[in-house]
Amino acid sequence: MDVQLQGRLLIVDDEKNIRRTLQMVLADLAAELQDCGSAEEALRLMREAPADVILLDIKLPGMDGIELLGKLRKEWPDSEVIMISGHATIQDAIEATRLGAYDVLEKPLDRDRVVLSIKNCMEKVTLNRQVAQLQTRLEGQFEMIGESQAMRHVLEEVRKVAPTNGRVLITGESGSGKELVARAVHRLSKRAAGPFVKVNCAAIPAELIESELFGYERGAFTGATNKKKGQFELANGGTLFLDEIGDMSLAAQAKVLRVLQTGELSHVGAEGTIQVDVRVLAATNRDLKKAVTDGTFREDLYFRLNVIPVHCPPLRDRLEDIPLLATRFVEEFCKENGFKRKEIEPGVLQKLKRYAWPGNIRELKNVTERMVIMSGERITAEDVPEQMSGDVRGMDVQRFDGMSLKDVRDDVEREYIRSKLDEYGWNITKTAEKLGIERTNLHKKIKQLNLKRAE
Numbered sequence: 262m263d264v265q266l267q268g269r270l271l272i273v274d275d276e277k278n279i280r281r282t283l284q285m286v287l288a289d290l291a292a293e294l295q296d297c298g299s300a301e302e303a304l305r306l307m308r309e310a311p312a313d314v315i316l317l318d319i320k321l322p323g324m325d326g327i328e329l330l331g332k333l334r335k336e337w338p339d340s341e342v343i344m345i346s347g348h349a350t351i352q353d354a355i356e357a358t359r360l361g362a363y364d365v366l367e368k369p370l371d372r373d374r375v376v377l378s379i380k381n382c383m384e385k386v387t388l389n390r391q392v393a394q395l396q397t398r399l400e401g402q403f404e405m406i407g408e409s410q411a412m413r414h415v416l417e418e419v420r421k422v423a424p425t426n427g428r429v430l431i432t433g434e435s436g437s438g439k440e441l442v443a444r445a446v447h448r449l450s451k452r453a454a455g456p457f458v459k460v461n462c463a464a465i466p467a468e469l470i471e472s473e474l475f476g477y478e479r480g481a482f483t484g485a486t487n488k489k490k491g492q493f494e495l496a497n498g499g500t501l502f503l504d505e506i507g508d509m510s511l512a513a514q515a516k517v518l519r520v521l522q523t524g525e526l527s528h529v530g531a532e533g534t535i536q537v538d539v540r541v542l543a544a545t546n547r548d549l550k551k552a553v554t555d556g557t558f559r560e561d562l563y564f565r566l567n568v569i570p571v572h573c574p575p576l577r578d579r580l581e582d583i584p585l586l587a588t589r590f591v592e593e594f595c596k597e598n599g600f601k602r603k604e605i606e607p608g609v610l611q612k613l614k615r616y617a618w619p620g621n622i623r624e625l626k627n628v629t630e631r632m633v634i635m636s637g638e639r640i641t642a643e644d645v646p647e648q649m650s651g652d653v654r655g656m657d658v659q660r661f662d663g664m665s666l667k668d669v670r671d672d673v674e675r676e677y678i679r680s681k682l683d684e685y686g687w688n689i690t691k692t693a694e695k696l697g698i699e700r701t702n703l704h705k706k707i708k709q710l711n712l713k714r715a716e
């Protein structure tokens with residue numbers, strides 16, 4: 262494989278000629294190429310900007326290569342070191358390898374051998390970095406964030422039900438974290454090492470769901486040229502997550518019910534049955550109880566699935582989680598896009614906390630991604646999408662129940678003035694202008710309504 266090398270390369274050798282030759286040979290292999298004649302100088306250069314691969318002579322004036330190697334491995338474990346040795350004693354080579362050198366090359370240097378070693382080494386560094394990136398992404402992807410009462414309650418329920426074999430029915434609006442809950446239950450269960458298989462019941466046509474879930478024998482129907490395992494079998498020893506279960510046809514519901522009752526299934530077109538050990542989790546954003554009343558969902562299946570209900574609260578009921586979530590998402594998206602971490606101005610969070618979030622956390626995630634990409638060095642109130650600003654239709658009038666009209670007016674006034682103040686960084690002139698009132702009047706209101714600037 263021919264890898265495009267982007268990394269930084271540092272050559273450390275006290276012989277000027279060797280450095281010059283290596284510079285020429287390796288010029289095309291690195292994005293940046295530096296060289297120096299001593300270990301001390303190498304350390305200085307590394308502190309300035311670490312190289313990805315260091316080509317290091319063992320014999321050096323002052324601190325020798327082996328000692329430097331030890332320091333490099335300790336301080337910059339993500340960089341790799343290739344040793345060059347003049348009168349290669351086996352002892353040196355062994356010691357270098359023991360200390361974690363990637364390779365040991367002997368002088369006189371063979372051009373092809375050097376190039377190959379550096380290429381392979383660069384590839385390793387790149388792969389390691391990618392793996393680390395994917396790892397943080399994966400971990401971040403399945404981590405549930407939230408410190409609100411509502412979220413802590415969900416986390417506690419997950420922790421309680423996970424180690425059992427109990428069936429869990431996860432309810433909640435679109436984008437509220439149902440799949441995340443299902444994955445958390447699996448990850449914290451005794452089945453964590455087994456498979457987690459997700460089936461989106463809404464996405465599979467009614468006539469295919471049976472063969473998809475239970476598999477089929479060769480010749481079971483036209484096109485069944487080979488025997489195929491179903492999702493239930495693929496989840497054997499693990500967890501099967503039936504997403505959007507409310508969209509499953511009544512016929513398929515009957516078959517799922519039978520597996521849940523007996524733990525046995527048969528392939529489409531097969532005589533015998535197969536025993537499976539599967540924990541079933543289901544999720545829906547529909548009101549299943551109502552579907553039962555309407556006759557579109559089997560009551561017996563509903564009770565089988567709903568042994569332990571877990572409800573994901575909508576984001577608007579836990580607006581206090583927004584700063585934490587938004588901050589984390591911004592961090593993740595900055596990392597993903599290779600941006601320096603962007604700061605979020607308080608006015609942004611104020612705005613986000615005032616929106617009704619019909620698309621819940623997924624919508625918040627999309628909005629933060631967009632803000633990260635579109636903003637400058639900091640994310641300011643100007644970067645918040647238009648539709649998120651002052652959506653009065655999303656206002657919850659119930660919270661005014663039992664209040665006098667004057668209190669309601671004060672309440673709304675306070676919130677609106679505060680939002681505008683935050684939006685304009687508490688610039689009185691600008692805010693007053695936007696509100697269409699005099700500056701003195703705004704000062705008076707701030708005092709009257711006891712408004713304070715958030716830190």
Ligand SMILES: Nc1ncnc2c1ncn2[C@@H]1O[C@H](COP(=O)(O)OP(=O)(O)OP(=O)(O)O)[C@@H](O)[C@H]1O
Nearest residue numbers: 402404405406434435436437438439440441622623
């Ligand atoms: N508590 C949370 N902390 C961090 N991220 C979350 C949280 N809840 C949800 N998310 C993220 O929000 C997005 C939507 O979550 P998820 O897919 O679990 O929702 P859902 O309820 O299954 O949605 P849908 O009904 O549309 O399938 C995902 O990217 C998920 O990682």
Ligand SMILES: [Mg+2]
Nearest residue numbers: 436439440504
């Ligand atoms: Mg989902």
